[in-house]
Amino acid sequence: MGLITGVCTFLYHLPQIYKWLLKPYYITSVFMTVAFLLVRKAPGLCEHLATQREDGNSCDFDWRELEILMFLSAIVMMKNRRAITLEQHIGNLFLFSKVANVILFFRLDIRLGILYLALCLAFVMTCKPPVYMGPEYIKYFSDQTIDEELQRDSRITWIVEFYANWSSECQSFAPVFADLSLKYNCAGLRFGKVDVGRYGEVSQKYRVGTSPLAKQLPSLVLFQGGREIMRRPMVDNKGRAVSWTFNDENIIREFNLNELFQKSKKLKKGRGLKEEEQNGSQPEEGGDELQPETNNPEQSIESKKDR
Template sequence: MALLTTFFAFLYHLPRIYKWLLKPYYVVSLFMSVAFLVVRKTPGICEHLASQRDDGNSCDFDWREVEILMFLSAIVMMKNRRAITVEQHVGNIFLFSKVANVILFFRLDIRMGLLYLTLCIVFLMTCKPPLYMGPEYIKYFSDKTIEEELERDSRVTWIVEFFANWSPECQSFASVYADLSLKYNCAGLKFGKVDVGRYGEVSTK
């Protein structure tokens, strides 16, 4: 039943998945996640790779590589049990796929492992997940405006998110929070945000 629910949720979000998967960050992440698969299966390249298979076929996975990939699948399934958005699900898959690729490439050839690890570090330092830029009814507070605004009208209830731009969880939750603000914003219920990176004292208080 849970598998069926996940499948229908995936179909529901499919158009949205296509839309943001085409962004450069996710396109590069996808290619990096399948890099070992491509190298191992591409004719003209795979014939020159080492393999521990009994039949000597270097264009197919050996038993240890299958073991690593199965372990990756188990880790992704456990990690995704706590994910709340499609972005988090896909992000977890990309993250652990890259980790598995590092292990697989180092096992195959230390030079390929170092090259792939270097690419991962460069990607991590230069590319950040795209921030949500869609419609929303959210007021962004500073340390000087939040108290005044919250106390202005006692009939208004505020839901305030304290977020950090560097946090993957906050980035993936941004679209969910925006959807909530679009659906439920009214005269008696308002939505706000405070950047804890800029206004740490307010969030502590």
């Protein structure tokens, strides 16, 4: 049953996979993933390779190579259990396949290992995963505009993603966040992004660690009236992110998006906060603020921001 489900999923995503394969990043990654297989099976070349097989057949995998490939398969399956998008599944396959190829080539011939490792380094330095370019309702902030936008109208709730272009997790999360913005964006609920890899002062002010060891990228923060209400992932007192899965189900549940959307969509775009104050009226239902999270002492520390 699982095999049938996997085949159906592959066929469903086949048009998208076909588009990916036309991009240089994925074309190169596919060739680097199967590099050892091609070398081991290439006629005219495999006959001159070393082997530990009892029959001396150097054009087939020996028992140690099969163990490495089986271990690779197990690692990829374990990592993909937490993968959210198809890009993450394929990215895990590419990454661990390259690691396995480095080991296999060095074991086969140190010269081939050095050559393949050099190609991997050149690939990492010159080829980057394609950036998501699909539809979205997201406003991109700079270090000069983020504070102004968040405080412009206290009735508007903002969900802001702090990201960095170099982070593979942020790139994988981009289509998920874009899809949520298409579903829930309205007059009183807005979505924004800021590149903390580019604007270091923003990461310091909003306490978003950009170190790969901190694992805080991406970070989602809910703002109301320019004030932080909650964030995911939460951060412990050592500055490390608490493990949290960035999928649409978790975000909708944790940020209560359905209820927020129902309240916020009633907000009229034509009315500002100053107009309401002049008329002596209260903000509409969409302006009701959530209370900041204070149950978790670690989260309360992270929820504070410079005023």
